[in-house]
Amino acid sequence: xxxxxxxxxxxxxxxxxxxxxxxxxxxxxxxxxxxxGLLTTTSTVENFPGFPEGVDGYELMVRMQQQAEKFGARxxxxxxxxxxxxxxxxxxxxxxxxxxVTETLIIATGAGHRxxxxxxxxxxxxxxxxxxxxxxxxxxxxxxxxxxxxGGGDSAxxxxxYLTRFGSVVHLVHxxxxxxxxxxxxxxxxxxxxxxxxxxxxxxxVLDVKQxxxxxxxxxxxxxxxxxxxxxxxxxxxxxxxxxxQIFAGxxxxxxxxxxxxxxxxxxxxxxxxxAGDCSxxxxxxxxxxxxxxxxxxxxxxRFLGALNQ
Ligand code: NAP
Numbered sequence: 001x002x003x004x005x006x007x008x009x010x011x012x013x014x015x016x017x018x019x020x021x022x023x024x025x026x027x028x029x030x031x032x033x034x035x036x037g038l039l040t041t042t043s044t045v046e047n048f049p050g051f052p053e054g055v056d057g058y059e060l061m062v063r064m065q066q067q068a069e070k071f072g073a074r075x076x077x078x079x080x081x082x083x084x085x086x087x088x089x090x091x092x093x094x095x096x097x098x099x100x101v102t103e104t105l106i107i108a109t110g111a112g113h114r115x116x117x118x119x120x121x122x123x124x125x126x127x128x129x130x131x132x133x134x135x136x137x138x139x140x141x142x143x144x145x146x147x148x149x150x151g152g153g154d155s156a157x158x159x160x161x162y163l164t165r166f167g168s169v170v171h172l173v174h175x176x177x178x179x180x181x182x183x184x185x186x187x188x189x190x191x192x193x194x195x196x197x198x199x200x201x202x203x204x205x206v207l208d209v210k211q212x213x214x215x216x217x218x219x220x221x222x223x224x225x226x227x228x229x230x231x232x233x234x235x236x237x238x239x240x241x242x243x244x245x246q247i248f249a250g251x252x253x254x255x256x257x258x259x260x261x262x263x264x265x266x267x268x269x270x271x272x273x274x275x276a277g278d279c280s281x282x283x284x285x286x287x288x289x290x291x292x293x294x295x296x297x298x299x300x301x302x303r304f305l306g307a308l309n310q
Protein backbone atom coordinates (compact mmCIF):
# COMPACT_ATOMS: atom_id res chain seq x y z
CA UNK A 1 0.00 0.00 0.00
CA UNK A 2 1.39 3.39 -1.02
CA UNK A 3 0.94 6.40 1.26
CA UNK A 4 1.10 8.93 -1.59
CA UNK A 5 0.93 8.46 -5.35
CA UNK A 6 1.56 11.51 -7.52
CA UNK A 7 0.49 11.47 -11.16
CA UNK A 8 2.53 13.88 -13.25
CA UNK A 9 6.09 15.20 -13.22
CA UNK A 10 5.69 18.81 -14.28
CA UNK A 11 6.40 21.62 -11.83
CA UNK A 12 3.36 20.69 -9.72
CA UNK A 13 4.03 16.96 -9.50
CA UNK A 14 7.75 17.25 -8.83
CA UNK A 15 7.30 19.93 -6.18
CA UNK A 16 4.70 17.71 -4.49
CA UNK A 17 7.27 14.90 -4.76
CA UNK A 18 10.00 16.99 -3.10
CA UNK A 19 7.72 17.94 -0.20
CA UNK A 20 6.18 14.50 0.40
CA UNK A 21 9.61 12.85 0.09
CA UNK A 22 11.07 15.25 2.66
CA UNK A 23 8.12 14.33 4.90
CA UNK A 24 9.33 10.68 4.70
CA UNK A 25 6.25 9.55 2.78
CA UNK A 26 8.33 7.92 0.01
CA UNK A 27 5.95 9.04 -2.77
CA UNK A 28 5.48 6.98 -5.91
CA UNK A 29 5.59 9.43 -8.82
CA UNK A 30 4.21 8.43 -12.23
CA UNK A 31 5.59 10.42 -15.13
CA UNK A 32 2.98 9.72 -17.79
CA UNK A 33 4.10 9.99 -21.38
CA UNK A 34 5.70 13.44 -21.03
CA UNK A 35 8.28 13.29 -18.22
CA UNK A 36 9.00 16.80 -16.96
CA GLY A 37 5.75 18.14 -18.41
CA LEU A 38 5.21 21.00 -20.84
CA LEU A 39 8.08 23.09 -19.47
CA THR A 40 10.52 20.64 -21.07
CA THR A 41 9.27 21.87 -24.44
CA THR A 42 9.94 25.53 -23.76
CA SER A 43 13.23 27.35 -24.25
CA THR A 44 14.56 29.70 -21.59
CA VAL A 45 12.35 30.29 -18.56
CA GLU A 46 12.95 33.90 -17.57
CA ASN A 47 10.45 34.32 -14.76
CA PHE A 48 11.16 31.45 -12.37
CA PRO A 49 12.45 33.16 -9.20
CA GLY A 50 16.08 32.49 -8.37
CA PHE A 51 17.39 32.44 -11.95
CA PRO A 52 18.27 36.03 -12.92
CA GLU A 53 19.94 34.78 -16.13
CA GLY A 54 16.98 32.53 -16.98
CA VAL A 55 17.06 28.74 -16.94
CA ASP A 56 16.49 26.18 -19.68
CA GLY A 57 13.05 24.59 -19.17
CA TYR A 58 14.34 21.05 -19.62
CA GLU A 59 17.23 21.62 -17.23
CA LEU A 60 14.90 23.07 -14.59
CA MET A 61 12.75 19.93 -14.68
CA VAL A 62 15.75 17.59 -14.55
CA ARG A 63 16.99 19.46 -11.47
CA MET A 64 13.56 19.25 -9.80
CA GLN A 65 13.48 15.51 -10.42
CA GLN A 66 16.99 15.09 -8.96
CA GLN A 67 15.92 17.08 -5.90
CA ALA A 68 12.84 14.85 -5.42
CA GLU A 69 14.87 11.65 -5.84
CA LYS A 70 17.51 12.88 -3.41
CA PHE A 71 14.86 12.81 -0.66
CA GLY A 72 13.45 9.40 -1.61
CA ALA A 73 10.77 9.98 -4.26
CA ARG A 74 10.40 6.91 -6.51
CA UNK A 75 9.89 8.05 -10.08
CA UNK A 76 8.43 5.55 -12.55
CA UNK A 77 9.13 6.49 -16.14
CA UNK A 78 6.75 6.36 -19.11
CA UNK A 79 3.72 4.93 -17.39
CA UNK A 80 0.28 5.90 -18.62
CA UNK A 81 -2.46 5.40 -16.06
CA UNK A 82 -5.12 3.17 -17.62
CA UNK A 83 -7.85 3.51 -15.01
CA UNK A 84 -8.51 4.83 -11.53
CA UNK A 85 -11.05 3.87 -8.89
CA UNK A 86 -11.60 6.72 -6.45
CA UNK A 87 -14.97 5.45 -5.19
CA UNK A 88 -13.46 4.42 -1.85
CA UNK A 89 -10.17 4.50 0.00
CA UNK A 90 -7.64 3.09 -0.48
CA UNK A 91 -7.73 4.27 -4.07
CA UNK A 92 -6.83 1.95 -6.92
CA UNK A 93 -4.93 2.75 -10.13
CA UNK A 94 -4.14 0.42 -12.99
CA UNK A 95 -0.91 1.06 -14.89
CA UNK A 96 0.29 -1.27 -17.64
CA UNK A 97 -1.98 -3.93 -16.21
CA UNK A 98 -0.48 -3.55 -12.73
CA UNK A 99 -2.66 -2.41 -9.79
CA UNK A 100 -1.40 0.25 -7.39
CA VAL A 101 -3.23 0.89 -4.12
CA THR A 102 -2.74 4.16 -2.27
CA GLU A 103 -4.05 6.04 0.74
CA THR A 104 -3.78 9.44 -0.95
CA LEU A 105 -3.48 10.64 -4.52
CA ILE A 106 -2.09 13.90 -5.89
CA ILE A 107 -3.29 14.67 -9.41
CA ALA A 108 -0.78 16.83 -11.27
CA THR A 109 -1.47 15.72 -14.82
CA GLY A 110 -1.08 19.14 -16.40
CA ALA A 111 -2.49 20.09 -19.78
CA GLY A 112 -1.84 19.21 -23.40
CA HIS A 113 -1.71 21.36 -26.52
CA ARG A 114 -5.03 22.53 -27.93
CA UNK A 115 -5.53 21.65 -31.60
CA UNK A 116 -7.33 23.86 -34.13
CA UNK A 117 -9.50 20.88 -34.97
CA UNK A 118 -9.01 20.70 -38.75
CA UNK A 119 -8.76 17.39 -40.55
CA UNK A 120 -5.84 18.72 -42.63
CA UNK A 121 -4.06 19.77 -39.40
CA UNK A 122 -4.40 16.22 -38.11
CA UNK A 123 -3.28 14.60 -41.38
CA UNK A 124 -0.18 16.81 -41.65
CA UNK A 125 0.89 16.53 -37.99
CA UNK A 126 4.64 15.84 -37.87
CA UNK A 127 4.74 16.56 -41.62
CA UNK A 128 5.02 20.29 -41.08
CA UNK A 129 2.31 20.84 -38.47
CA UNK A 130 3.68 20.90 -34.94
CA UNK A 131 2.77 22.09 -31.43
CA UNK A 132 6.28 22.78 -30.16
CA UNK A 133 8.82 25.09 -31.77
CA UNK A 134 11.56 24.15 -29.32
CA UNK A 135 11.11 20.46 -30.13
CA UNK A 136 10.71 20.69 -33.90
CA UNK A 137 11.80 24.18 -35.06
CA UNK A 138 15.30 23.08 -36.08
CA UNK A 139 14.06 20.49 -38.59
CA UNK A 140 15.85 21.00 -41.95
CA UNK A 141 12.50 21.38 -43.77
CA UNK A 142 11.91 24.68 -41.93
CA UNK A 143 15.34 26.24 -42.65
CA UNK A 144 15.11 29.57 -44.47
CA UNK A 145 11.44 28.92 -45.26
CA UNK A 146 8.39 31.03 -44.41
CA UNK A 147 6.70 29.69 -41.26
CA UNK A 148 3.32 30.26 -39.62
CA UNK A 149 2.60 30.46 -35.90
CA UNK A 150 -1.09 30.37 -34.91
CA GLY A 151 -2.17 32.12 -31.69
CA GLY A 152 -1.88 35.40 -29.85
CA GLY A 153 -0.76 34.44 -26.34
CA ASP A 154 2.62 34.20 -24.64
CA SER A 155 3.24 30.77 -26.17
CA ALA A 156 2.63 32.02 -29.71
CA UNK A 157 4.94 35.02 -29.19
CA UNK A 158 7.64 32.86 -27.65
CA UNK A 159 7.41 30.30 -30.46
CA UNK A 160 7.48 33.01 -33.12
CA UNK A 161 10.57 34.63 -31.63
CA TYR A 162 12.33 31.28 -31.37
CA LEU A 163 11.47 30.35 -34.95
CA THR A 164 13.07 33.50 -36.37
CA ARG A 165 16.36 31.64 -35.87
CA PHE A 166 15.37 29.16 -38.54
CA GLY A 167 12.67 30.55 -40.84
CA SER A 168 13.04 33.26 -43.48
CA VAL A 169 9.96 34.98 -42.02
CA VAL A 170 7.45 34.04 -39.31
CA HIS A 171 3.80 34.95 -39.89
CA LEU A 172 1.96 35.28 -36.57
CA VAL A 173 -1.66 34.48 -37.41
CA HIS A 174 -4.10 35.68 -34.76
CA UNK A 175 -7.89 35.69 -34.79
CA UNK A 176 -8.16 39.21 -33.34
CA UNK A 177 -6.33 42.51 -33.88
CA UNK A 178 -4.43 42.59 -30.58
CA UNK A 179 -2.34 40.04 -28.76
CA UNK A 180 -3.37 38.35 -25.53
CA UNK A 181 0.30 37.90 -24.59
CA UNK A 182 1.92 39.79 -21.69
CA UNK A 183 3.28 43.20 -22.69
CA UNK A 184 6.93 42.19 -22.58
CA UNK A 185 6.36 39.14 -24.81
CA UNK A 186 4.07 41.00 -27.20
CA UNK A 187 6.47 43.96 -27.54
CA UNK A 188 9.38 41.62 -28.18
CA UNK A 189 7.49 39.75 -30.90
CA UNK A 190 6.15 42.85 -32.63
CA UNK A 191 9.58 44.51 -32.58
CA UNK A 192 11.20 41.53 -34.29
CA UNK A 193 11.62 42.43 -38.00
CA UNK A 194 11.26 38.75 -39.03
CA UNK A 195 7.83 38.43 -37.38
CA UNK A 196 4.89 39.58 -39.50
CA UNK A 197 1.54 39.69 -37.70
CA UNK A 198 -1.52 38.58 -39.66
CA UNK A 199 -4.45 40.05 -37.75
CA UNK A 200 -8.10 39.01 -37.66
CA UNK A 201 -7.39 35.71 -39.34
CA UNK A 202 -8.13 32.05 -38.74
CA UNK A 203 -6.65 29.02 -40.45
CA UNK A 204 -9.41 27.09 -42.23
CA UNK A 205 -7.16 24.52 -43.92
CA VAL A 206 -3.55 23.42 -43.85
CA LEU A 207 -2.24 22.78 -47.35
CA ASP A 208 -1.43 20.41 -48.92
CA VAL A 209 -2.75 17.03 -47.85
CA LYS A 210 -2.38 15.66 -51.41
CA GLN A 211 1.36 16.40 -51.37
CA UNK A 212 1.61 14.96 -47.84
CA UNK A 213 3.52 18.05 -46.64
CA UNK A 214 2.84 21.61 -45.58
CA UNK A 215 2.95 24.12 -48.42
CA UNK A 216 0.74 26.84 -46.94
CA UNK A 217 -2.41 27.71 -45.00
CA UNK A 218 -5.80 28.83 -46.19
CA UNK A 219 -6.87 31.87 -44.14
CA UNK A 220 -10.20 33.50 -43.55
CA UNK A 221 -10.41 37.10 -42.42
CA UNK A 222 -12.71 37.22 -39.39
CA UNK A 223 -13.85 40.78 -40.22
CA UNK A 224 -14.31 40.74 -44.01
CA UNK A 225 -14.77 36.99 -44.53
CA UNK A 226 -12.20 37.15 -47.33
CA UNK A 227 -10.17 34.00 -48.02
CA UNK A 228 -6.48 33.90 -48.93
CA UNK A 229 -3.57 31.50 -49.13
CA UNK A 230 -0.33 32.10 -47.23
CA UNK A 231 2.56 29.90 -48.44
CA UNK A 232 4.69 28.35 -45.67
CA UNK A 233 6.69 25.21 -44.90
CA UNK A 234 5.59 24.82 -41.31
CA UNK A 235 2.59 25.54 -39.08
CA UNK A 236 3.23 25.91 -35.35
CA UNK A 237 -0.03 25.81 -33.41
CA UNK A 238 0.14 27.68 -30.08
CA UNK A 239 -3.48 28.31 -29.13
CA UNK A 240 -3.53 27.22 -25.51
CA UNK A 241 -4.03 24.01 -23.64
CA UNK A 242 -6.56 21.38 -22.64
CA UNK A 243 -6.35 19.85 -19.12
CA UNK A 244 -5.37 16.16 -18.95
CA UNK A 245 -8.21 15.02 -16.73
CA GLN A 246 -10.32 12.70 -18.92
CA ILE A 247 -9.35 9.66 -16.86
CA PHE A 248 -10.94 11.19 -13.72
CA ALA A 249 -14.24 12.11 -15.37
CA GLY A 250 -17.20 10.91 -13.33
CA UNK A 251 -15.01 10.21 -10.26
CA UNK A 252 -14.14 13.70 -9.05
CA UNK A 253 -15.75 17.04 -9.78
CA UNK A 254 -14.49 18.60 -13.01
CA UNK A 255 -15.73 21.86 -14.52
CA UNK A 256 -17.22 22.25 -18.00
CA UNK A 257 -13.77 22.95 -19.49
CA UNK A 258 -12.22 19.87 -17.94
CA UNK A 259 -10.40 21.52 -15.02
CA UNK A 260 -10.47 19.70 -11.67
CA UNK A 261 -12.46 21.72 -9.14
CA UNK A 262 -10.59 22.52 -5.92
CA UNK A 263 -12.57 22.65 -2.67
CA UNK A 264 -10.42 23.75 0.25
CA UNK A 265 -6.78 24.33 -0.58
CA UNK A 266 -5.81 21.50 -2.90
CA UNK A 267 -8.64 19.15 -1.84
CA UNK A 268 -10.85 17.74 -4.61
CA UNK A 269 -14.43 16.51 -4.20
CA UNK A 270 -13.01 13.17 -2.95
CA UNK A 271 -11.31 13.30 0.49
CA UNK A 272 -7.73 12.07 0.16
CA UNK A 273 -7.44 13.12 -3.50
CA UNK A 274 -5.56 16.38 -4.01
CA UNK A 275 -4.81 18.35 -7.15
CA ALA A 276 -2.12 20.77 -8.30
CA GLY A 277 -1.01 22.67 -11.37
CA ASP A 278 -2.41 23.29 -14.84
CA CYS A 279 -5.00 20.49 -14.69
CA SER A 280 -6.89 22.60 -12.15
CA UNK A 281 -5.76 26.12 -13.02
CA UNK A 282 -7.00 28.03 -16.04
CA UNK A 283 -6.12 31.41 -14.55
CA UNK A 284 -2.40 31.61 -13.72
CA UNK A 285 -0.84 28.60 -15.49
CA UNK A 286 2.73 29.51 -14.61
CA UNK A 287 5.63 27.26 -13.61
CA UNK A 288 5.90 28.98 -10.25
CA UNK A 289 2.18 28.81 -9.46
CA UNK A 290 2.13 25.12 -10.42
CA UNK A 291 5.09 24.54 -8.09
CA UNK A 292 3.30 26.42 -5.30
CA UNK A 293 0.18 24.32 -5.80
CA UNK A 294 2.30 21.16 -5.72
CA UNK A 295 3.72 22.25 -2.38
CA UNK A 296 0.20 22.91 -1.03
CA UNK A 297 -1.06 19.50 -2.23
CA UNK A 298 1.88 17.75 -0.54
CA UNK A 299 1.23 19.52 2.76
CA UNK A 300 -2.51 18.76 2.53
CA UNK A 301 -1.81 15.06 1.81
CA UNK A 302 0.65 14.88 4.70
CA ARG A 303 -1.91 16.41 7.09
CA PHE A 304 -4.65 14.12 5.81
CA LEU A 305 -2.46 11.07 6.50
CA GLY A 306 -1.50 12.50 9.91
CA ALA A 307 -5.18 12.87 10.87
CA LEU A 308 -5.91 9.26 9.77
CA ASN A 309 -3.20 7.92 12.04
CA GLN A 310 -4.25 9.84 15.15
P1 NAP B 1 -3.40 31.48 -23.92
O1 NAP B 1 -2.87 32.59 -23.09
O2 NAP B 1 -4.67 30.82 -23.52
O3 NAP B 1 -3.53 32.04 -25.41
C1 NAP B 1 -4.12 31.26 -26.41
C2 NAP B 1 -4.18 32.08 -27.68
O4 NAP B 1 -4.68 31.26 -28.72
C3 NAP B 1 -5.10 33.29 -27.55
O5 NAP B 1 -4.52 34.38 -28.21
C4 NAP B 1 -6.38 32.81 -28.23
O6 NAP B 1 -7.06 33.85 -28.89
C5 NAP B 1 -5.85 31.85 -29.27
N1 NAP B 1 -6.80 30.79 -29.56
C6 NAP B 1 -7.44 29.98 -28.67
N2 NAP B 1 -8.20 29.08 -29.30
C7 NAP B 1 -8.07 29.34 -30.63
C8 NAP B 1 -8.59 28.74 -31.79
N3 NAP B 1 -9.42 27.69 -31.73
N4 NAP B 1 -8.22 29.24 -32.99
C9 NAP B 1 -7.37 30.30 -33.05
N5 NAP B 1 -6.82 30.90 -31.99
C10 NAP B 1 -7.17 30.42 -30.78
O7 NAP B 1 -2.35 30.26 -24.05
P2 NAP B 1 -0.75 30.29 -24.05
O8 NAP B 1 -0.20 31.34 -24.92
O9 NAP B 1 -0.36 28.87 -24.31
O10 NAP B 1 -0.37 30.64 -22.56
C11 NAP B 1 -0.86 29.81 -21.49
C12 NAP B 1 -0.32 30.33 -20.17
O11 NAP B 1 1.09 30.08 -20.10
C13 NAP B 1 -0.52 31.83 -19.98
O12 NAP B 1 -0.83 32.07 -18.64
C14 NAP B 1 0.82 32.41 -20.31
O13 NAP B 1 1.09 33.61 -19.64
C15 NAP B 1 1.76 31.29 -19.87
N6 NAP B 1 3.02 31.32 -20.65
C16 NAP B 1 4.02 32.12 -20.18
C17 NAP B 1 5.21 32.21 -20.88
C18 NAP B 1 6.29 33.09 -20.35
O14 NAP B 1 6.02 33.91 -19.50
N7 NAP B 1 7.52 32.94 -20.81
C19 NAP B 1 5.38 31.49 -22.08
C20 NAP B 1 4.33 30.70 -22.53
C21 NAP B 1 3.14 30.63 -21.81
P3 NAP B 1 -7.80 35.02 -28.08
O15 NAP B 1 -6.72 35.92 -27.59
O16 NAP B 1 -8.69 35.62 -29.09
O17 NAP B 1 -8.55 34.33 -26.97
